[in-house]
Amino acid sequence: MATSNSIHHNYKIKLIAVITLSILPVGFPIGYKAVITTSGTNLEHARAHNRRVVIEAIRLNGELTRAEIARLTSLTPQTVSNIATELELAGLLSSHLPRRAGGRGQPATPLTLNPDSAYSIGIHLDHQSLLIVLVDLTGTVRFRKFIPIRKPQPEPTLALIEKILQEMRQQVKIDWRKMLGVGVVMPGPFGVEGISSQGPTTLHGWDNVDIEARLSAITGWPVTLENDATVAAIGERFHGVAKQLSSFVYLYIGTGLGAGIFTDGRIYTGHAHNAGEVGHMVVQPGGRECYCGNKGCLERYVSLQAAYEACGLDPMSAMPEDLLNVDEALFDKWLESAVEPALQAINIMECVFDAQSVIIGGTMPKPLVEKLIKRLTPLYSSVRSRSPQGMRIRLGMSGSDTAALGAAALPIFDEFNPQYEVLLK
Ligand SMILES: [Zn+2]
Structure with a gap:
């Protein structure tokens, strides 16, 4: 990719x-x-x-x-x-x-x-919404459009994206020759058969759509598709708390759960681009049934989906912000069930990657991620035990714009090396 x-x-x-x-x-x-x-x-x-x-x-x-x-x-x-x-x-x-x-x-x-020397566009499409942002080289948002959609289908959605991009070109007065490209985030992975291509956290009907090619044809710009956890980690490294970190893991709480992994200053994507699919690590043997066939998968406890279920919301129609309005006792019940699996996940990430920090964020609203982090103490002993708790786990970018901003960091991340010539226009 x-x-x-x-x-x-x-x-x-x-x-x-x-x-x-x-x-x-x-x-x-x-x-x-x-x-x-x-x-x-x-x-x-x-x-x-x-x-x-x-x-x-x-x-x-x-x-x-x-x-x-x-x-x-x-x-x-x-x-x-x-x-x-x-x-x-x-x-x-x-x-x-x-x-x-x-x-x-x-x-x-x-x-x-x-x-103003370079710009990029981030697009985040999921089951319920489409968000498009345009940022400059320093990450300042210059355009933002959020549209709620239910179960987006390829053709109408691509037409809608084209319409918004035209609107953007009319509204935003910049040197469009400095546009580096478009980063797209969708629930994935794509063209990959595996455990995470099943279940409610994937987007149906998009399997055979070459999004990069289609959007590139519409816009004339290079388009890169990535998963949400990876782009969030890249965004965090560019603009967030991971600026000074070379080895860290970003645990992305979205509909499911994924991890973006940086080792020695480089993103690690794995053999088939599926590194960080930690949502299906079994953390409670014999535990809750997962659509992947396992029992006790991490994302059956730590994810928006799990929180929606615990709070009595319909996972197919609930929005992350709805969790801010549920009965606090119900949310606390979810927290209670999420703490132990989350502690295990952090322990595994620390031990496998010697991560300086495990950053927790995602589309879950920030106050709720903060609540979760407060509960994650004491952490298990690990190779990072000598670091203070506040260094070992940190609050990352959270809320509805996280993935779109991360996606917008993709073309910048991408362009600084091989296709650097674009910057010289
Ligand atoms: Zn599973």
Whole structure:
């Protein structure tokens, strides 16, 4: 999938390095040696990577001088200077008035990201609603449209999206040539047979629709489709509490439950793009029946679906916000049943990934996620036991816009490396 070209590439390099270290000494077929040589010396990849490192450093810190960038990134001052000049000429960076006068040499000129140098669109479609946002490079929302729909069908929904995008183009006064692309989130996965393609958390009738191709034809922009937990993790890394974290897991409470996984600063999507489908980990053997055939799956306890059921709401028509108006005793009953499975899930995530933080968020309303987090104490012992509780679990982006904002981060995440040329228009 397009999102992960650059990421996969990085991942491949890492994997190849592991192979070199661990397998070659015992004698591996010669064919593999050729692969190792070509993958390690990709000059354009290195250049693009350095540009991304510079952009990332400025994004994380707000503003930086060239000297500060060199210090933080371990790139040579000359390399930083070349990249900064190139990015400034491309309009991606803005330089500001010198921070300090006097002293020796030239005064230091801080650089910031130019919010108007790139834009992206995020689309979140689920069983009950369609949300479209347009954001600039710094994540500021420049357009937002929310439309309630019941069980969206492909053709009318695609026509509706086209209509909203036309409306957006008329209303929003920006340089549309700077549009990087569209990120789409839908309940998935797509074209994948598996446990999570069944049950009430999937969208019916969309199996054979190539959404990326159809939307790309409508808009003329690149379109990337991802699952909600993965985009939420990317959004959190870009704009949220995970800005400074390199290894974390984002537990996304939506209709079901999924996890977005960052390891060493890279999103991990797995062999068939299904990494993080944690909703069907069995946490209560012999427990509640799940539509996947298991008993005691995590998402039968920790999900909007489970909360709706506990609160007497109809899962097919309830909206996340409805949970704010239910009898508190009923909601507390759900909390009670969710705490132990959630603690187990956090324990597993910490032990498997050595995650700095397990971030909890999703489309569940923020006050309710906060309530859940308050109840998750004490955490189980794990490799992260020495970190304070407030570091081990954190509140992430929550509420109705989470997935759409994460989706809008996808094209930006995607573009900073291989198709960087788009930024130079
Ligand atoms: Zn299940």
